[in-house]
Amino acid sequence: MLEITNLKKEFQDVKAVDGVSLNIAQGCCFGLLGPNGAGKTTTIEMLEGIIVPTSGKIRYKNKPLGQSFRNEVGIMFQHTALQEFITVREILKLFKQFYTQSKSVEELITSCALEEFLDRDTRNLSGGQRQRLLLAIALINDPQIIFLDEPTTGLDPQSRRNFWTLLKGIKAQQKSIILTTHYMEEAHELCDELAIMDHGKIIAQGTPHTLLAEHFNNSIITLPASDLPSNLSQIGGIEIQHIEDRVEILSDDINQTIRLLIEQQVSLNQLQVRSRTLEDLFIKLTGHELRT
Amino acid sequence: MNMRRYFALFSARNREFLRDRTALTWNIVLPVLLVIGFAFALSTDETDLFKVGLINFESSTQHPFLETEHIQFIPVDEHDAITKVERHQLDMLFDISNSRYWINEQSTNGYILEKLLQGSASNLKKQAVTGEALRYIDWLIPGILGMNVMFSSLFGVGFVIVRYRKNGVLKRLKATPLTAFEFLAAQITSRLWLIVLVTSCVYLGTDLFVGFHMYGSYLNLLLVLVIGTISMISVGLLVAARMASEEAANGLLNLISWPMMLLSGVWFSLEGSHPFAVAFSKLLPLTHMIDAARAIMIDGANLIDISPQLITLIAISTVFLFISARTFRWE
Numbered sequence: 009m010l011e012i013t014n015l016k017k018e019f020q021d022v023k024a025v026d027g028v029s030l031n032i033a034q035g036c037c038f039g040l041l042g043p044n045g046a047g048k049t050t051t052i053e054m055l056e057g058i059i060v061p062t063s064g065k066i067r068y069k070n071k072p073l074g075q076s077f078r079n080e081v082g083i084m085f086q087h088t089a090l091q092e093f094i095t096v097r098e099i100l101k102l103f104k105q106f107y108t109q110s111k112s113v114e115e116l117i118t119s120c121a122l123e124e125f126l127d128r129d130t131r132n133l134s135g136g137q138r139q140r141l142l143l144a145i146a147l148i149n150d151p152q153i154i155f156l157d158e159p160t161t162g163l164d165p166q167s168r169r170n171f172w173t174l175l176k177g178i179k180a181q182q183k184s185i186i187l188t189t190h191y192m193e194e195a196h197e198l199c200d201e202l203a204i205m206d207h208g209k210i211i212a213q214g215t216p217h218t219l220l221a222e223h224f225n226n227s228i229i230t231l232p233a234s235d236l237p238s239n240l241s242q243i244g245g246i247e248i249q250h251i252e253d254r255v256e257i258l259s260d261d262i263n264q265t266i267r268l269l270i271e272q273q274v275s276l277n278q279l280q281v282r283s284r285t286l287e288d289l290f291i292k293l294t295g296h297e298l299r300t
Numbered sequence: 301m302n303m304r305r306y307f308a309l310f311s312a313r314n315r316e317f318l319r320d321r322t323a324l325t326w327n328i329v330l331p332v333l334l335v336i337g338f339a340f341a342l343s344t345d346e347t348d349l350f351k352v353g354l355i356n357f358e359s360s361t362q363h364p365f366l367e368t369e370h371i372q373f374i375p376v377d378e379h380d381a382i383t384k385v386e387r388h389q390l391d392m393l394f395d396i397s398n399s400r401y402w403i404n405e406q407s408t409n410g411y412i413l414e415k416l417l418q419g420s421a422s423n424l425k426k427q428a429v430t431g432e433a434l435r436y437i438d439w440l441i442p443g444i445l446g447m448n449v450m451f452s453s454l455f456g457v458g459f460v461i462v463r464y465r466k467n468g469v470l471k472r473l474k475a476t477p478l479t480a481f482e483f484l485a486a487q488i489t490s491r492l493w494l495i496v497l498v499t500s501c502v503y504l505g506t507d508l509f510v511g512f513h514m515y516g517s518y519l520n521l522l523l524v525l526v527i528g529t530i531s532m533i534s535v536g537l538l539v540a541a542r543m544a545s546e547e548a549a550n551g552l553l554n555l556i557s558w559p560m561m562l563l564s565g566v567w568f569s570l571e572g573s574h575p576f577a578v579a580f581s582k583l584l585p586l587t588h589m590i591d592a593a594r595a596i597m598i599d600g601a602n603l604i605d606i607s608p609q610l611i612t613l614i615a616i617s618t619v620f621l622f623i624s625a626r627t628f629r630w631e
Binding site: 056057058075078079081083085087088089090091092093094098101102103105106107108145 | 304305307308309312313315316319320464467468469471472474475476477478631
């Protein structure tokens with residue numbers, strides 16, 4: 009549905025996006041992950057037709073992006089203000105008028121759960137209400153492809169989960185979604201396919217399952233550090249990592265590792281075993297250093 | 301242009317303005333307070349300074365009357381000088397070469413000046429005129445309304461678009477099929493009709509309290525208001541075409557509006573001012589708007605009389621709107 013080839017964007021001396029190529033299929037929820045400044049927003053804004061690429065090709069339904077593209081896509085930006093002194097219902101009606109084809113306002117009100125604050129001024133919405141309204145605006149032209157740039161940043165856990173439910177409803181309609189996010193849990197919950205970006209390039213791409221399988225073949229056993237003998241630095245040839253007041257053992261055979269721990273008379277009362285997550289993968293690929 | 305998109309945005313902008321009670325109150329109450337305040341403060345009409353208009357006058361001309369202190373002598377244009385005496389804008393008109401002078405029989409200042417003139421020269425021919433005194437408030441009202449139009453246009457269009465750009469409203473609109481032309485047309489026309497409505501209401505409302513002199517056509521005055529407002533909006537758009545900083549836009553709009561407020565003849569006539577100030581004032585659209593409005597209200601001027609001002613305002617609007625439309629950026 010959306011085909012991107014060798015996309016580049018340079019701002020003076022900075023290469024914000026450096027040769028990104030992607031294929032996004034109809035009905036796919038595609039997640040673009042990366043630390044701050046990785047080039048996610050610049051990439052998504054080039055795909056939206058908001059920023060002009062320095063070079064590269066973007067084709068939608070086998071055609072270059074044209075004027076009609078604006079009529080066919082839904083966009084939710086990372087930072088958007090709306091006209092003030094206008095109610096939620098009025099803002100929906102306003103944006104509806106911009107498009108040749110549109111959904112009914114009543115349908116959007118129901119699907120995005122806007123009933124409670126329909127007559128409220130856009131200035132007086134909570135974070136979650138605001139994001140639901142912005143999602144409704146992005147859906148107003150009944151688009152086949154929807155771009156969401158960090159849609160749940162700043163929301164509380166309840167609002168975030170509520171938002172995920174709305175997005176799952178959109179996915180169920182076989183619409184394509186391109187999503188950037190900092191929340192690995194969100195990416196895991198919603199995305200069929202992921203690309204991890206850093207320094208303007210894609211450094212890993214695939215389904216969450218294949219990416220984790222490619223990069224990790226082990227699980228993590230966690231124990232309180234006080235439960236291990238102080239002279240124990242490895243077990244079964246695996247190094248024990250001390251992290252604050254606990255230890256982590258990266259094991260590719262949980263049964264064998266637990267057996268060895270029992271042999272060492274280590275208490276297993278507070279033992280925890282967890283599988284590798286996207287967050288582990290993200291840190292592994294992009295490093296621990298702080299990005300600004 | 302897609303009229304459905306245009307009207308949707310036009311209507312939204314109107315709602316935004318009419319529901320912003322602080323801005324609306326400021327737009328209506330400020331000029332009303334200024335007009336009524338000045339009407340009361342200056343209800344004694346006369347000022348202390350005598351004003352004598354001079355025609356057929358050269359700087360080398362010598363005359364004992366010209367030596368008199370506390371009189372402001374102003375070289376004036378002959379064609380409307382007598383009207384100014386009729387309206388009490390000049391206390392006397394003095395034609396030195398032909399030994400003639402004009403005074404208004406109903407003016408006390410004129411009477412005193414006549415005695416002073418007769419004491420310093422003889423064989424002068426008196427030309428009496430009559431006419432109701434023009435109060436300062438009659439002269440001031442086009443200035444105050446023009447100033448209100450200026451602030452409302454510059455900040456209501458220029459500043460609002462810069463704010464829209466900074467907070468992402470423009471970016472959101474850019475992501476829709478809306479074109480820049482439709483957006484700008486909606487902004488201009490919405491602000492234009494609101495300014496015309498508010499200014500007309502303020503004029504009619506204050507006229508009920510103060511009672512202005514109006515010698516010309518209301519239709520012509522409305523035309524001046526419309527063309528003048530478009531020219532002011534075009535200045536606002538020029539500022540807003542690319543700027544993204546509200547602080548910088550605010551500074552620039554103040555830099556434009558303050559000289560216009562002081563040098564466009566809002567508060568005082570520039571007659572007799574330094575030639576540089578007079579020449580500079582001719583570059584300002586507010587000067588032409590106020591001049592045309594005053595000519596209609598005070599002198600009963602018709603469209604031909606005010607055509608130089610109208611042509612200047614139309615030229616300013618055309619050039620500025622063209623540049624603004626060509627240089628406009630959503631982000």
